[in-house]
Amino acid sequence: MVQAALMKAGVRCEVLDTVSVPPRSRRRAVFKISGSEIGFHAAQSNTIVDMRECLVLTPGLFGLVQALRRRLALVLKAPADLHVTETDTGFDLAFRSPQTVTPALTQAMAGAAAGLDIARILFNGALLLERAAPEVVEGGARVKLPPQAFLQPTREGEQALQAHVAQIVGGAKTIADLFAGCGTFALPLAARARVHAVEQDAPALAALAEASRAAGRKPVTTERRDLFKLPLTPAELNLYDAVVLDPPRAGAEAQAGQLAKSRVPTIAYVSCDAASFARDAAILAAGGYRPGVVTPIDQFLWSSHIELVAGFVRGKG
Ligand SMILES: C[S@@+](CC[C@H](N)C(=O)[O-])C[C@H]1O[C@@H](n2cnc3c(N)ncnc32)[C@H](O)[C@@H]1O
Numbered sequence: 001m002v003q004a005a006l007m008k009a010g011v012r013c014e015v016l017d018t019v020s021v022p023p024r025s026r027r028r029a030v031f032k033i034s035g036s037e038i039g040f041h042a043a044q045s046n047t048i049v050d051m052r053e054c055l056v057l058t059p060g061l062f063g064l065v066q067a068l069r070r071r072l073a074l075v076l077k078a079p080a081d082l083h084v085t086e087t088d089t090g091f092d093l094a095f096r097s098p099q100t101v102t103p104a105l106t107q108a109m110a111g112a113a114a115g116l117d118i119a120r121i122l123f124n125g126a127l128l129l130e131r132a133a134p135e136v137v138e139g140g141a142r143v144k145l146p147p148q149a150f151l152q153p154t155r156e157g158e159q160a161l162q163a164h165v166a167q168i169v170g171g172a173k174t175i176a177d178l179f180a181g182c183g184t185f186a187l188p189l190a191a192r193a194r195v196h197a198v199e200q201d202a203p204a205l206a207a208l209a210e211a212s213r214a215a216g217r218k219p220v221t222t223e224r225r226d227l228f229k230l231p232l233t234p235a236e237l238n239l240y241d242a243v244v245l246d247p248p249r250a251g252a253e254a255q256a257g258q259l260a261k262s263r264v265p266t267i268a269y270v271s272c273d274a275a276s277f278a279r280d281a282a283i284l285a286a287g288g289y290r291p292g293v294v295t296p297i298d299q300f301l302w303s304s305h306i307e308l309v310a311g312f313v314r315g316k317g
Helices: 002-009 059-073 103-113 155-169 202-215 253-260 274-286
Strands: 028-034 037-041 046-049 079-085 089-095 118-123 124-131 135-138 141-144 174-178 194-199 221-224 244-247 266-271 289-298 305-315
Touching: 028 046, 028 089, 037 059, 037 266, 059 089, 059 103, 059 266, 089 124, 103 124, 141 202, 141 274, 155 244, 155 266, 155 289, 155 305, 202 221, 253 266, 253 274, 266 274, 274 289, 274 305
Parallel strands: 089 118, 174 194, 174 244, 194 221, 244 266
Antiparallel strands: 028 037, 028 079, 037 046, 079 089, 118 124, 135 141, 266 305, 289 305
16 A cells, blocks of 8 residues: 555655554544444444454453443433543543433443543543543653543554654754644653644643653643644744654645755654655655655554655755
């Protein structure tokens, strides 16, 4: 998939062997719930496959689903989507359902959560229960996750991406982390560089800033900005030794166009979509960047999605 996308976009570069995460490593998922069934939709259908085995989810997340099946059947009066993240301080649950929040629902939900390692429960955006702030550690800094914040789906994939990004930016002293989320790259990089994190989601940026202050790192500066509409300009980009970017599936066409006109020496590009990556890589190459090797990271096991990371360096002239 990665090679085909690069060939189609006319980008010549080496694609290394795929790094795969182990089975049973996915730490977040959205489950479908109806009556006493909890699982995922069958392919191209709205039928829920009641999940009795899963080779993708972490054992903790799978165990939670089994424990919730019977308990939630007594609490939920309508079908629901349940977004769960396994954090270092417990599970973070967010329900979406036509059911409205009432004191009875809150009480029933607290009963259903009893004895399970649940940190927080939200229902249609309302906080029902918070026993602990859901936290993950990024580069030694503790990040309090905002509700339904983006988080790399597996710890193993995240560690592989962080290691590749650190290697690509090398000894850069000033780094811009674009599409920074809660700081997956900014926080570890801040151990040895001044990092400016740019992202459009305000709660994610606030969590990143708080984590960086508490960790006593070199301060990470943050900027809330829509990078599709208002990408960093060449003058802004030229302040940095390296730029990290990790856009959503649509890629970062506008930002790649500005980078192509900049003098930033090194770019680390993390992508979850081979086609938009290849398009942006072609823009960077046309602007004089040389692509390094591309490493596919399969953290969406047995699916047609693929993550990848690649470096680009400014060519001469
Ligand atoms: C694939 S996630 C990466 C987040 C982070 N780098 C990480 O690894 O956890 C993409 C991020 O881009 C942000 N984003 C989406 N559209 C954006 C836009 N137009 N401008 C700025 N940030 C955007 C999302 O909020 C999300 O945090």
